[in-house]
Amino acid sequence: MQFPSTNRRRTIVATLLKVEASVVFALGTFLLIKGLTSKVEAVSALIGVIAFALLGGVGLLGAARGFSTGKNYGRAPAVLANLIALGVAYFQAGAHFWAMALPLALIALVTLILSISILPN
Numbered sequence: 001m002q003f004p005s006t007n008r009r010r011t012i013v014a015t016l017l018k019v020e021a022s023v024v025f026a027l028g029t030f031l032l033i034k035g036l037t038s039k040v041e042a043v044s045a046l047i048g049v050i051a052f053a054l055l056g057g058v059g060l061l062g063a064a065r066g067f068s069t070g071k072n073y074g075r076a077p078a079v080l081a082n083l084i085a086l087g088v089a090y091f092q093a094g095a096h097f098w099a100m101a102l103p104l105a106l107i108a109l110v111t112l113i114l115s116i117s118i119l120p121n
Contacts, residue, residue: 009114014067015080016111020085021060055080055095072120082112 020070028050035046046065059077068075092101 001120003114003117006118009118010067010070011113013078013111013118014064016107016114017060017064018065020081020107020111021057021064023062024053024057028057041119067115067118072118074118075118078115079112081106082115086112 004012010069031046031053035043035050038047060081062075063077063081066072067078085104088100089105089108092098092104
């Protein structure tokens with residue numbers, strides 16, 4: 001299998017990380033709206049999840065910026081986040097929620113492989 005050039009891989013990874021960040025922000029927004037329009041029994045837990053969604057989205061954007069600028073500081077967070085996403089996809093598949101499990105696994109796997117393939121100079 002022939003990988004694209006390093007610059008092309010960096011661009012692809014940065015784009016995929018921005019997509020992942022958008023999804024994490026969208027999930028955080030959904031939880032915020034759901035929390036405001038529903039009866040919440042564990043408000044502190046909901047606040048924690050929303051805060052971590054915000055931090056996770058910002059972290060993914062930071063990793064994307066690292067790849068975009070040719071730095072390697074975004075590599076480890078990108079690998080870790082996508083390993084977590086593969087675990088989430090695995091549990092979604094176990095629950096037969098294929099509509100989310102397959103796209104998540106595909107994006108996470110591609111981002112993970114390309115992130116690992118970009119070696120530091």
